[in-house]
Amino acid sequence: MRAQYDKEHFRKHSLPTPFYPRMAELSQDSSWHCWKGYLSADYFENVELEYFAIRNACSVMDLSPMSKYRIRGQDAEAFFDRMVTRDMSKLKPGRVGYSVWCNDQGKVVDDGTIFRFGEHDYRLCAYERQYEWLMISSAGFDVDITDETEGVAALSVQGPTSFAVLSKMGLSGIETLKPFGIVHFPYHGGKLMVSRTGFTGDLGYELWVGGSKALTLWDELFEAGKHYGIRAIGTHALDIARIEAGFIQAGDDFTPANHTIRKDHDRSPFELGLGWLVHLDKPNFTGRRALIREKEKGSRYRLVKLDIDGNKPAHASYIFHGRKKVAGVVTSAVWSPTCKQNIAFASLEVAIDDPLNDLWAEIYYQRELQWNRVWQRCRVHDEPFWSPPRRRATPPGLF
Amino acid sequence: MTDRYDALIIGAGHNGLVCAAYLAKGGQKVLVLERSEQVGGAAITREFAPGFKVSACAHILHMLQPKIVRELKLKTHGLNLNGPPIETISLAADGNKLTICRYNIEGAEVSDTDKVAYTRFIKRMERHARALAPQLLKTPLRLANAGFGNVIKLAGMGWDIRFGLGKKRMRDFLRIIGMNIHDLLDEVFESEALKGALALDAVLGTAMEPRMPGTVVTYLYRLAGGLKSIPTLPMGGMGSVTVALADAATSFGAEIRTAALVETVLLEGGCAVGVVFAGGEEVRAPTIISNADPKTTFLKLVGARNLEAGLAHRISNLRTSGRAAKLHMALNSLPDFTGLEQDALGNRLVIAPSRKYLEHAFNHSKYGEFSAAPAMEITIPSLADPSLAPAGKHVLSAIVQYAPYDLKGGWDAQKDTFVERVVDVISAYAPDFRDKITTVECLTPVDIEREFGMTGGHWHHGELAIDQMFMMRPTYGTAQYRTPIDGLYLCGAGAHPGGFVMGAAGHNAAQAIIAGDK
Incomplete structure (x- = not known):
């Protein structure tokens, strides 16, 4: 190839x-x-x-x-089922599934899409290189892994x-x-x-x-x-669209667990709002034990979508609770030209009491090399900012 | 089948039996499952030629923990530790042997300075070993997610080193702990023969040579395990230890089933709930304890796919390639070792004339060859215990290094050449040796793996080096006997504190299981 x-x-x-x-x-x-x-x-x-x-x-x-990897072999389904958090027996041939995969500590290594071509034939697409992790995860499985990037x-x-x-x-x-x-x-x-x-x-x-x-x-x-x-x-335009659509990006909204050195700098799927991808009823997958523990004891962070007042994107802003206590930090921010909203993702510390009310962003912006600062109120948005019906319509319209 | 048992132990090696005895003593209903016809794992005595019996692997008992002997009343169960105490004699081709006792040395070639230095050196090393010794019979602490108990443990360990040793000695301990034995010996001694013999102790049973960092740790570890014991050849061979242990375990109510090969650890919902035998039969119990080595336990009995990827990866990366072979020879009479009286032959005879000799021997193994001139630890156990050989005849048992598991070209074609090599080397010290041999049995690491189920034929179930010791043994995440699989525990040499016939891993595992039950 x-x-x-x-x-x-x-x-x-x-x-x-x-x-x-x-x-x-x-x-x-x-x-x-x-x-x-x-x-x-x-x-x-x-x-x-x-x-x-x-x-x-x-x-x-x-x-x-x-990064594109072909995974073929008798155990391909079992291999994915053990590697990713989702129940892969539900992904039928001819379908694509989105998932995250974790390390043993239940922290996200990366997210990506899994294409099931046939019974024993898959492709994994990820933003980061994953060959090493795939090889590590393949011990004990009859699979053949090829880098098709x-x-x-x-x-x-x-x-x-x-x-x-x-x-x-x-x-x-x-x-x-x-x-x-x-x-x-x-x-x-x-x-x-x-x-x-x-x-x-x-x-x-x-x-x-x-x-x-x-x-x-x-x-x-x-x-x-x-x-x-x-x-x-190019990627700049895509970045605006993906924030509107509520999609997180490795390297922006979380640091892949295999790249973090410092404690607490990684994130679990629950902490990224991806709990819906975690199927703890599977008997085994990498990260399961840690995620069960997290579910019992609680997470450290939560990722929220914010609708922020004003029109200054809150790049890397601190989010404050009651304008006093730091509640977290913005990971991605943009002015949405379609929604006409100032939107952002923020990683908030869960320990803050009642963190979802009275949130403020401290936004710094520059005018002719002069730094200015504004305080803007933030509201948590549960749904993606942009999700038109045409996205799912089949057959799609001829616009 | 209903839960008739509280715990199943896979493997009736000495650690499995120690663990069984302690659990049964603590009131648990225990079943020990052994794949062979005979209990003992690798710690057995067996016939290798008509009338000739020998300890199959380890042949000198120098680390069996007195606490275990006492608490399990092994002497009342038939353990005979009354064999004559043995010293180490380092052989020299010219007959100028060197006798190494615990605190003094004798030898024509050794200077008075070295004699004084030896006594001081051993006392210094034993003091350091005493700082490590308390760790042997404890569950290693956890560094990640350490609770209050672990902080206390860490403080205790620090206390042992800081205040057990004192400021000056702690400084010395911290200075030498990462060193290699080669350089440390250079600081202290003149005689190369002495340095060679002491260096052998640091590398015996390992895949290391004296210039490798970490060989001071292995040396201290060996001292730490043997602080309270006198080295001896057990009467009836090493099998007598496990027979006594089996007797003790059954007296406390444990059951032992031999010829029971466990093929799989049965998992339900990610938890260990029983075992499946080769024939398909299942036995269930809430606690499953594996005395098998970590690779066998995790990768074969459980299966890598039933583990999380990181742990499976760390387990498969464990260094488990054995480099020691075991040779057994039936002799029609005692060989004549140059410069050695007949009554000295009952001691521990070592062939390690210099550190260079060990290095050269090791070099071959790096490239997948066996040593041209291997180092050895030799015993003739039939001298102290005549029952091991027919009247007037003798058994010689030798640990031979280095004989790599993954020999280039494979062992089948080269075993005879290897045996010849060993006979040649011994003959240099005992010229009539060849004529005395009637039968030879050679157990290479491949044979040891096949016969005793130890991955890589490594009789410590994995290299006993600093990165695979204490809270890193076999690897983090499963170093406290409890594994990430609920209900599954380790109790073998692959867990802290490792191999030797110490019994400590079995003891510690039982304590951890009992403590966890509360």
Whole structure:
């Protein structure tokens, strides 16, 4: 599955992905960052335009740097069932499931999506590299684990017109694809896999193809989308959308447990508001004993969605209870252009009495190098800020 | 089947039997399950040639804890510790042997300075060992999630070291504890023969050589375990110890079932609730105690998939590769060791003429070869106990290092060459040795693994090195005998304080289980 690339690649800090030639043409400012060893665009032209492509038209983002692992073998289901917190016997072939996985201390190692292709054939996609943890978790299981990060190119096609674009591309039958479903198409002598998944909380798909077909896919997609407002986007625009959709991000909203050095700097699924993913009735999974203990004794933190007054994003702000006592800290914050709300995620200490009332953010912002500070009231928001019905509609609308 | 038993113990090795005896004494209904026909695990005496019997693994009793002998009344159950006390004699090819007693040494080549230095050195080391000794019969403390009890324990351990030793000696203890035995011996002695013999004590039964850091710890550990004992060859061989233990355990009401190979620990809802035998039969009990080594216990009996990933990983990373072989030889008469009188042959004879000799011997094992010139600990137990051999004949028992478990090319094809090598080495010290041999049995680590079920053929159930000691034995998270699997406990050499025929792990496990029941 190894893709061909320049043998001198090690002279560069980050590898180009298979879509790089097209993305480089579009990138106005050559603004890139390194995503686990690959070049990933911050933005191409303008973050706002790219964000509105997600919410009002069709956005295309290069997902190729996503860590992708193929897990095959007799014990693949049992392997996942022991590794992740969710009950994996419920994930049927042709479906995708989101889960977190923990270390023995019940702290989140990473989150990701698990694609079940067949009875004994899975793919795991995660933001962080997971090969070592997969190998550690595989002792005692008859599974074969392959890193497919390099060989599989992927695009995330998200937004209200994404369905129309894919239909126009000739992917017939895609109208019946339900959220978290997978469908395969023959594609120029190879295969194209489409999953109805994404990180925007909107109607959208992810397209998976062998690296050699990547540029063909890009070209056909943009050709099909030219009357549907299709636009390549970078991670800055995605970040706004994922906060609106209520999705947490490893490295922003929690530090993966295998990266934390200091005590209490890791987080359990309960502390990230992901208790719904934890199935303690399974007889064994990594972290179970610690999570049972946590359930009995209580968690240290809770992650909340906040609706904050004013329009200054509360980046890294302290959250105070009654403007006196520190209750926690903001992990992600943004002004939501669609909801017209100043939104944030915050990790609050559970020990604070009645922590969900009388919360205040102490927000610092800069004007011409001058720092200003405002106090803004915060309200806890239980639901995602953005979750339109079109996200789940099958067949989706032709917007 | 109903819960007829309070506890099942997997393995009737000496620790399993000690644990069974203490639990039964404490009123629990205990069943011990042994895969062999005979109790004792590796601490058995068995016939290897018609009329010739020998201790199958360890052959010198120097660490069996007197507290256990006393509390379990092992002497009334037939344990005979009246064998003559033995000293260590370091053999020299030229006959200039070195006799090492507990507090003094004798030898033509040894200077008066070294003789004085030896007495001082041993007293100094024994004082350090005394700071460690109290830990042997205690459950190791927990560092993570330490409760009040653990803080008290930590304070106690600190007290033993700080005030047990005093300021000056504590400073010395802390200075040498991380050192290697090679360098420490250089600070004290002149005679290389003496340094070689003492260095052997630090590396016997390990995968270490004298220049490796941590060999002072192993040396002190050995002293700590033997502070209150006099080394002896048990009458009737090592099997007499486990026979007495089995007798004691049954007298307290424990049951023992032999030829009962446990294949699986039965789990329900993540808890251990019983065992399944090779034939499929189940026995249930609320407490399951494994005397098997940690890898066998966790990876085979429980299964890695039934553990959480981190623990399974740590267990599979344990260093359990044995590097000591055991040789048994039937002799038609006593060999003539150069410079050694016949009545001295009943002692502990060691072949470790220098530290370099040990290092060279070890080097081969690093590359998957056995030593060209191996080091040895030799006994002729039939001298003190004539019942071990036919009249006038003798048994020689030798621990031979280094013989790596994972020998390049495998043991099957090379065992004979290895035995030849050992015979050659002994012949250098006893020229007529070859002619006396009638039968040879060689137990390589692979044989030891097969016969006694110890992973890697390591008779400590895992390397006894500082990173696998105390609260790290076998690994954190399961170092207090209780495992993360509810109802499952460890009581074997893989748990603190490790192997030797000490009985301490079995004793400590029983105390932890009894304390946990309250």
